Amino acid sequence: MGEQKVEKAHGKKRKKNFGALDSNGTIENGTSDEQKTAISREKPRAFDEFDSSDEEDLRNTIGNIPVEWYDEEEHIGYDKEGNKIGKAKKSGEIDTFLEKMEDPDYWKKVFDRQTGQNVTLTQEQIDKIHAFAVGKYPSIGYNPYQPFVDFYTSEATIHPIDNRPASKSQFVPSKDEMKIVSRMVHAIKMGWLKPKEKKEKPKVYDLWGEEDDSNKTKSELARIRMHMPAPKLTLPTHAESYNPPEEYLLTEEEKKEWEEQDPEERRANFVPHKFEAMRKIPQYEKFVRERFERCLDLYLAPRQRRLKLNIENPEQLLPDLPNPNDLRPFPTTLAFYMRGHLGQVRSISVEPEKGELVASGGQDGTVRIWMLDSGRCIKTLDFGAPILSVAFCPTPNKTLLAVSYEGKRVALVNTETGDKLLNSQTTQFIDELPLNVEEGIPQVKWQKQKDRIVLEMNADVRKVVWHRRGDYLATVGILDHASSVIIHQLSKAKSQCPFSKKKGLVQSVAFHPTQPQFFVALSRHVRVYDLAKCQLIKKCLANSSHLSVMIADNQGDNLFVGGLDRRFSWIDLQLSNRPWKSLRHHGSAIRGIAYHKKYPLLATVSDDGSALVYYARIHTDSFRDNELVPVKRLRGHTKVGDLSMLDTAWHPTQPWLLTAGADGTIGLWSY
């Protein structure tokens, strides 16, 4: 600090010096003679005031006293001997002028007050003065920019700059640092010291950067996309014109009326005016108000966007179903009704393979055999009690029909129609059944009555179902007991109860066509049993509260169930134990379901008097989805009470559907 102060003081001094020199310089540079004289007059004083005495060659010995003190004296000082030094005679102006004219060195002469004489300046002094004047260094030839020698250059040198040997500390590890490091290590170990968290840089928002939609949120994008242009102003009409046609101008009465009206009620918010010329239109006094109101309108305008669905045709909303024409053949029209039954036709069954004959069982206690090509009833078997279910034996080498009728009986009858040879074989088969074997269960009694086998059951049987091989027959009794399901084996004339525990009211049963599996439909779910191992395999839930019918497809991989709650469900057993598809296309309880043996056709019949035909393709290739397309609704049969169609069956070879009606007719539907 001390140094700095000294330097400052010194600088001041130098500045003062420069200031003096400056004044000198200006004097010296002056071009007019008068100025020069003025300078010469002042100059000695400056010298006296500031220059040290030892620099001067002093012949005047007055010492360090201002020369002005001698202004009124005759002398200006004293010399070494003490003699007065007299003042130089003041030359007159003419003399000065003459001297100026004659002496070429006049401009170099300077008046010295000390001595009172003019002194001629040397060339060196003049140069110096000149250097001062132009602001250069006073010493002539001084170069302030000495060549710079850069010792510590970036260039690698082969020799050291100095010859000093490296200090010891340079290669001996520092003990202090070691201490610091060990302390830090310890601190880290103890967990006192934690690495400094990186300070996050303050995020800077690039206001003018490129917009990038990718990192915008959905709502932001939506806002950008949801551009809402301001509602347009209505264009001016003739009434707004400065020169409207006469009919737009208001009459006195109209004007009066307009004025009396509330502003909201007025038809127009202005009165049309007529002006002779454009220049006569006054300033529009409502301009600001109108602008303001417009802004208010825009501000208060509802910003809710109407959800706009771009629907060109309403069919777009429907699922993409294939054209039913591509899914032909399927039954479309009624061919004829087969009439004969009195009362309901409860059940129908088509002869397997050939499909010439149809058996139907009715409330009137008869089973009728019909020829399908003509619709002719060729045989009537009277059982004397309302028939509940009929089923043809599915093997083509037997003309056997299972009939369940009221009175807790199931009969196995030879139809005695069709192939004579098969008829006789069937008769022989019936005759040879080992009926006297005392085996099986007490609920069923096998008897032979004339030409037929009658099974006395424990309950009325609502459904008889054959196994595909034709040896086993399952019956479902209308009984809330475990023994409601009984499986009968024909060849041994034996019956057995597969279930020992009641699981619920059994509605329908079905055999797996190829494997020893058995499907049991309870009111809410379907159970799949393995008959060989006697165990439950699967329990499937049907989306139905009260199942009524169930059938298996030809491979046994799918189950079709229908319920009294109008729901039809397709259960793909390989897929899940929930229905693959569940439909409610009927207006009333579903009574019957049938799946075609050859064509991918499925039909459901219902109490609403309609049969629905579906195109139901089951792909054996498990990678492809099954197809279910409703293709036709067939309406027929008159309603009797709440019942209309009670059962349905497909023709084995043709795409023809048979429906059993509550009105005593059987409908044949062909395409």
Place this chain on the structure above:
Amino acid sequence: MQIDGSNERHIQVSFFIKNEKEISIPDDVFDVPTTADSENLNALVNQSIKQNEDDWTDTKFELLIGETFLRSTLNEFIEEYSVDTEHVVKIECILGLEPPKPLFDLPAPDWISSVHSFNKYVLATTFNGEILVWDRKGKKIAQISKDSGTAYKCSEIITSPKGDSIDGLTLAVSGEKPSISILEFRGKMATTLQQLRGHERSVSSIATNKDKTRLISGAFDSHLKVWNLQESAGSIEKPTESNDKSKRKKENFVTKVPMVTLGGHKDAVVAVKWSAWNDAHCVSASWDHSIAVWDLELAGEISRIRHSKAFTSIDVHQTTGLVISGSADSIPRLFDTRSTEGSLVKQSFVGHTGWISSVKWHYAQPNVFISGSFDSVVKLWDIRSSKTSLYDLHGHTDRVMCVASGDDATILSGGADSTVKVFGQ
């Protein structure tokens, strides 16, 4: 009138007639408005004939333009068939078929499965196994209930007696019972001459060839069988069977087995007919959606026409060989068994609303056929007019099961209302 006429388009037509030597139609060219229909033109033709022949009585002509009958107005016809109207349109006049009049309504005890007409008689079989014969006055001559209780589905007259009696009439019948019986009428009784056994399921169609030596049958067991009708040919006496029968009725008949069995159909054979050209060929139609032509000498199939629907009935025209078919829908279709390329269906005749149960070519008219349908209507069609039938014969109250065309231009039909209707001139 003239103002009205000025707006109409007019075309030039001329009429001509072929094959009718007695009638001569003037060769004049008429300028007729296109709104004219066939009745207007008929009147015009009759008028022009009258100018030449004074004693002309008005007759109804069918007007044929090109190959199609004019059934609508000229305008519609021209638009539909794009007729060239630059030149004179030549209209052929054909003596129209007289509208058939209902002659008889013959009641039967059961549904009629087949009807035939021979000499002056009408023969019908029922679904209850009865054979009924009426004479042409509508009087029932005979009722034979040999196989009462089993349905007859088809019958074929083998020989019809000469003269005014049914004695000597031989008939082949079959149905639900798969054997085919050859019956001979003697008085009011019929005796079984032969029994043809071999079919497993009900026989739906039988047909004999022209010289009545062979019989073919198609049945629900999907087989066609060929039988030899000549006596003592290929016959097998079945002692057990005949003993069985003899217990019931003292009858001596020959039991025969088929000469050839033709298997090729996949479903029930519902109609068989002999080919028109070749005595050894026959045509069959089946529920497996196909019509097959068989060569009986080779015992094999020659050609097959596949269709999309199950057939119910066919008939082969005896001169042209065209096959008219009825199927399990409402459209009779015309097939040509010779064509193998292009559209196999030559014509479709739209008009019925139920299954076509039976089709038959008209006995006398070469282009006319009869169809009976489950909509209880019998229709007469001309193959040159597929849009509308010639005549609709109403009368049945239930499904029509069979139709026939008698040699005296009668049309017979039997149905599920247990009546045989006879229409004629």
